[in-house]
Amino acid sequence: MQIFAELIHRLDQSNKTGDKLEALDWFFSNAAAADSVWVIAIFSHRRPKRQVSTRQLRDWCQEKAGIPDWLFEESYQTVGDLAETIALLLPAPSRTHSVSLTDWITWLQQLPADEELKKQEILEAWDQFTSLERFVFNKLITGGFRIGVSQNLLIQALSKFTGLPQAQVAHRLMGNWDPEQISIQELLHPENREEDYSKPYPFFLAHPIETEFLESSTVSEWIAEWKWDGIRGQLIRRGQQSFIWSRGEELVNDKFPEILEFLDQLPDGTVLDGELLAYQEDSPLPFSVLQTRITRKSLSKKILLEAPVSFIAFDLLEWEGKDLRSEPLAKRKALLEELTLKANHPKFKFSETLLFGSWEELARVRENAREVQTEGLMLKKKDSLYETGRKRGAWWKWKLDPLHIDGVLIYAQKGHGKRADLFTDYTFGVWDGEVLVSFAKAYSGLTNAEIREVDAYVKKNTKEKFGPVRTVNPGLVFEIAFEGIQASPRHKSGVALRFPRIARWRKDKTIKQANTLADLKALLA
Numbered sequence: 175m176q177i178f179a180e181l182i183h184r185l186d187q188s189n190k191t192g193d194k195l196e197a198l199d200w201f202f203s204n205a206a207a208a209d210s211v212w213v214i215a216i217f218s219h220r221r222p223k224r225q226v227s228t229r230q231l232r233d234w235c236q237e238k239a240g241i242p243d244w245l246f247e248e249s250y251q252t253v254g255d256l257a258e259t260i261a262l263l264l265p266a267p268s269r270t271h272s273v274s275l276t277d278w279i280t281w282l283q284q285l286p287a288d289e290e291l292k293k294q295e296i297l298e299a300w301d302q303f304t305s306l307e308r309f310v311f312n313k314l315i316t317g318g319f320r321i322g323v324s325q326n327l328l329i330q331a332l333s334k335f336t337g338l339p340q341a342q343v344a345h346r347l348m349g350n351w352d353p354e355q356i357s358i359q360e361l362l363h364p365e366n367r368e369e370d371y372s373k374p375y376p377f378f379l380a381h382p383i384e385t386e387f388l389e390s391s392t393v394s395e396w397i398a399e400w401k402w403d404g405i406r407g408q409l410i411r412r413g414q415q416s417f418i419w420s421r422g423e424e425l426v427n428d429k430f431p432e433i434l435e436f437l438d439q440l441p442d443g444t445v446l447d448g449e450l451l452a453y454q455e456d457s458p459l460p461f462s463v464l465q466t467r468i469t470r471k472s473l474s475k476k477i478l479l480e481a482p483v484s485f486i487a488f489d490l491l492e493w494e495g496k497d498l499r500s501e502p503l504a505k506r507k508a509l510l511e512e513l514t515l516k517a518n519h520p521k522f523k524f525s526e527t528l529l530f531g532s533w534e535e536l537a538r539v540r541e542n543a544r545e546v547q548t549e550g551l552m553l554k555k556k557d558s559l560y561e562t563g564r565k566r567g568a569w570w571k572w573k574l575d576p577l578h579i580d581g582v583l584i585y586a587q588k589g590h591g592k593r594a595d596l597f598t599d600y601t602f603g604v605w606d607g608e609v610l611v612s613f614a615k616a617y618s619g620l621t622n623a624e625i626r627e628v629d630a631y632v633k634k635n636t637k638e639k640f641g642p643v644r645t646v647n648p649g650l651v652f653e654i655a656f657e658g659i660q661a662s663p664r665h666k667s668g669v670a671l672r673f674p675r676i677a678r679w680r681k682d683k684t685i686k687q688a689n690t691l692a693d694l695k696a697l698l699a
Contacts, residue, residue, distance in 0.1 A: 256316060
């Protein structure tokens with residue numbers, strides 16, 4: 175556990191990619207093989223199953239530290255992180271330990287169900303840890319390491335450590351492997367391992383379009399297609415078995431039974447990349463319709479009827495058992511179109527390419543994206559290979575410009591981690607007559623200097639406190655950008671926004687110049 179705690183400390187001390195790679199390389203060079211597997215799992219979002227609730231951790235800490243609820247709450251609001259708050263409040267340990275990360279995780283998985291026995295086990299564990307180890311131990315329980323280690327960074331570190339190409343490492347980390355059942359050798363060097371038919375390929379991701387691209391690229395070298403607004407997924411048919419993977423590496427077979435139906439009919443050795451969409455009568459439905467399905471634990475006949483789905487395929491990654499990723503896109507698309515026609519299934523559609531003779535003409539096509547329920551356009555070079563991760567140059571996403579509305583800051587809440595002392599989480603309102611009605615929350619879009627300025631305003635203009643939330647005297651106007659809007663009876667405003675964020679601080683406007691609820695609802699059209 176000590177070496178893992180030191181890794182977390184090193185990763186948290188720097189924002190530089192080089193420092194983080196050095197810390198990961200140090201860990202993999204010095205840690206036990208089993209601990210390395212668990213670190214790969216933790217940073218790949220395969221965390222241990224939670225055995226203790228945050229409420230239990232909080233109550234047991236208060237009891238052990240002998241502090242009242244209000245003092246714990248004030249401490250939590252100051253620190254901004256529950257695991258760290260508990261680590262700081264507990265009394266000093268009376269003993270030490272020499273238990274590995276893997277053994278501690280196994281111990282956590284085997285905690286007794288009885289709450290009193292579980293409490294005693296946790297208290298005894300806390301009494302063996304330094305403050306840093308307690309913090310890391312608590313994070314293992316709560317499952318929220320936020321230390322800037324992306325999947326791409328982990329892949330870079332493992333590539334350097336093993337000498338394997340990054341694309342190969344990325345592929346080996348995909349799929350449904352279990353850190354409790356696999357060794358580091360089997361995970362990264364699986365030549366002798368039984369073939370995993372379910373393993374998807376790493377997704378190839380597009381970059382937001384750059385102005386220079388349109389100014390310098392030749393139209394004839396590119397294809398354009400709609401950027402569909404659904405769930406990116408891979409469909410796999412291997413070994414007479416079918417698998418549906420989301421881009422978040424979640425196996426979602428149970429969510430899409432009608433997609434499995436046609437997938438079972440495809441030839442063995444087929445892997446498709448595309449989008450799972452709510453779809454009816456030859457037209458996509460809003461993403462909100464799809465959400466009603468994916469948020470359900472079980473699918474009723476009613477949900478299947480109200481949220482029908484289709485799969486729109488835009489790439490063929492494997493055909494007749496052969497990996498096609500090194501073939502040019504034009505060839506992959508031609509094979510895919512042929513396959514779609516042969517399959518002839520109403521739930522299986524081909525992502526057609528759009529005709530255009532100039533970038534200006536394509537820009538006019540893009541303006542119709544919302545009418546066909548898409549997010550904009552995808553531009554792909556005809557000879558592009560299917561690469562791994564987000565690579566610049568071959569695939570671009572040309573999304574629609576966001577919608578905008580001017581809102582007034584009405585509530586604020588402190589952030590977490592390094593921003594625990596600053597009000598960084600905001601709620602905004604629009605005018606409904608003489609009353610401000612909340613319509614969106616946003617957490618991003620301001621510079622550090624602007625955040626400090628807003629923080630000072632909130633502290634000087636707080637009207638009421640509701641736990642961590644502060645009611646703020648109206649005075650600041652912000653332009654809120656968002657990708658979409660839909661009617662929602664669950665919200666006070668009657669609407670819900672998709673991906674709201676702060677576009678800019680409108681210091682040029684008074685609060686009376688902010689938009690109205692009628693302005694907001696007009697965007698529903």
